[in-house]
Amino acid sequence: MAAITTDIPARLDRLPWSAWHWRVVIALGVSWLLDGLEVTVVGSLGPALQRPDTLGLSASQIGWAASAYIAGAVLGAIYFGRLADRLGRKRMFLVTLVVYLIATVLTAFTWDIASFAFCRFLTGFGIGGEYAAINSAIDELIPARLRGRVDLAINGTFWIGAAMGAGLSVLLLDPQWIGPELGWRIAFGLGGVLAFAILLVRRHLPESPRWLLMHDRSEEAEAVVRRIEQEVGVVYEKQQHLAIRPLRSIPWSDVLHVLLVRYRRRAIFGITLMASQAFFYNAIFFTYALVLARFYGVADEHVGYYIFPFALGNFLGPLLLGRLFDTVGRRFMIATTYALSGIGLLATGYAFSQEWLTPLTQALSWSLIFFFASAAASSAYLTVSEIFPLEMRAIAISLFYAVGTGLGGFVGPPLYGAMIESGSRSALFGAYAFAAVLMCVAAAVTVWLGVDAERKPLEEVCPPLGSDPLKRGA
Numbered sequence: 001m002a003a004i005t006t007d008i009p010a011r012l013d014r015l016p017w018s019a020w021h022w023r024v025v026i027a028l029g030v031s032w033l034l035d036g037l038e039v040t041v042v043g044s045l046g047p048a049l050q051r052p053d054t055l056g057l058s059a060s061q062i063g064w065a066a067s068a069y070i071a072g073a074v075l076g077a078i079y080f081g082r083l084a085d086r087l088g089r090k091r092m093f094l095v096t097l098v099v100y101l102i103a104t105v106l107t108a109f110t111w112d113i114a115s116f117a118f119c120r121f122l123t124g125f126g127i128g129g130e131y132a133a134i135n136s137a138i139d140e141l142i143p144a145r146l147r148g149r150v151d152l153a154i155n156g157t158f159w160i161g162a163a164m165g166a167g168l169s170v171l172l173l174d175p176q177w178i179g180p181e182l183g184w185r186i187a188f189g190l191g192g193v194l195a196f197a198i199l200l201v202r203r204h205l206p207e208s209p210r211w212l213l214m215h216d217r218s219e220e221a222e223a224v225v226r227r228i229e230q231e232v233g234v235v236y237e238k239q240q241h242l243a244i245r246p247l248r249s250i251p252w253s254d255v256l257h258v259l260l261v262r263y264r265r266r267a268i269f270g271i272t273l274m275a276s277q278a279f280f281y282n283a284i285f286f287t288y289a290l291v292l293a294r295f296y297g298v299a300d301e302h303v304g305y306y307i308f309p310f311a312l313g314n315f316l317g318p319l320l321l322g323r324l325f326d327t328v329g330r331r332f333m334i335a336t337t338y339a340l341s342g343i344g345l346l347a348t349g350y351a352f353s354q355e356w357l358t359p360l361t362q363a364l365s366w367s368l369i370f371f372f373a374s375a376a377a378s379s380a381y382l383t384v385s386e387i388f389p390l391e392m393r394a395i396a397i398s399l400f401y402a403v404g405t406g407l408g409g410f411v412g413p414p415l416y417g418a419m420i421e422s423g424s425r426s427a428l429f430g431a432y433a434f435a436a437v438l439m440c441v442a443a444a445v446t447v448w449l450g451v452d453a454e455r456k457p458l459e460e461v462c463p464p465l466g467s468d469p470l471k472r473g474a
Helices: 008-014 019-049 059-087 089-107 113-141 144-156 158-173 180-202 209-214 218-232 252-262 264-285 288-296 300-327 330-353 359-386 390-408 412-422 425-449
Strands: 004-006 242-244
Touching: 004 218, 008 209, 008 218, 019 059, 019 089, 019 113, 019 144, 019 158, 019 180, 019 218, 019 288, 019 300, 059 089, 059 113, 059 288, 059 390, 059 412, 089 113, 089 180, 113 144, 113 209, 113 359, 113 390, 144 158, 144 300, 144 359, 158 180, 158 300, 209 218, 209 390, 252 264, 252 390, 264 330, 264 359, 264 390, 264 425, 288 300, 288 359, 288 412, 300 330, 300 359, 330 359, 330 425, 359 390, 359 425, 412 425
Parallel strands: none
Antiparallel strands: 004 242
16 A cells, blocks of 8 residues: 555644543553453452352362463454454454453353353453453553553553452352352352443544554544544644555564564563563462462451452552653663562562461562552553554554463463462462562563663554654655
8 A cells, every 4th residue: 555644643642631531541441440350259259169059169170260261361362352453443342342241241140160161261252352452542542651651550450340359259248148159140240230331431432543544544543633632622733744554454474573583572571571470460369369268267258358458559559650660661660560579479478388477467468569560560561562563563462461371371370279279388389489480580581671662652662564764744
């Protein structure tokens, strides 16, 4: 296709923060809230699901159900990520939400480990697709100067969902209210109600103008940006222009060449961040409730209370540290948060193995560690969404999420579940130590291969495959 010259990316980046941006953040950022809700509901309900009057699952089966969720998320990310680059961000963030809605409601009607794991797989399939479409849309709509803090804060809303899941478990498992036999089913059904409400809000969001440009729909992109400018109250002024040749779709061979040859160092960087944080989180958080019940004797209906401080630390980390990723810089902040997370887990894991902790001090210690770990994990998603070309942004996010989660997240939950069943604190500490070392390795890789993307337009961080260098003029 013939090249076009446009100032749309620069106009999006110069916009002041507005109510319109808040609507984008709320409508799209809720994906992480849903993921947090799903993960925490299963984690908090884990002990209850072992009861004979519910599903009668073992700790290992709960771990395998968690792995089924992760496997679904991995495949969903790859499938919908490719479609998000080809068919559009908006279409996919509507479709994936519908998939999640149907799957989580079906989970409420499962009757054994097979049906439960299958529905968890479908739920993950929808959530995994959300990650690719949502991360792409957010980074392409948020001004460059604010991209880091906004992206991290949105990722942090996972823990609002986690707190909601914990609260639901406390309420629904309490025999004085509903009780575990029916309460766990209602918990999953309520996730579907929330998803339906979000679907109504998302319908009114526009397609990404940057994606429209890549698909030779410059008039539509111009119309979208003009509507945004009018709503925000910005008068049009000529901005820095970008010459670009639309590429509606790029073959898999080109995608692999970009990842394995052209940006090989960035690929190593991205996969290290994603895999280390995935193992760190999935291995620990999916089995958190089981640790409380097995080693501390916390009652099923009280597990949710111990997740609140944990969720608070995880939410406050990205929220309070996020602006530093735009000011101090990506490389320093990513390396620092990964290193502090690893060192903190190593210290806490040793204290756990020596039986120095109570349920409360365990929860508070992990709350402090995950204050930094949450920012670190969020920065991994930010990184892989901004350091690769626009034409393949969604599939790049999908592939790194899939490979990183497959390497770091699929093995962790059943492995930790089996260790918990063994009752060995020293064995569990060994697994914690391994996760801690992975985070420290990721910190070192960041110092070596990190990309200084702070406050830079996406097209400067990584030029589109069909672009010429940024240049002034009409």
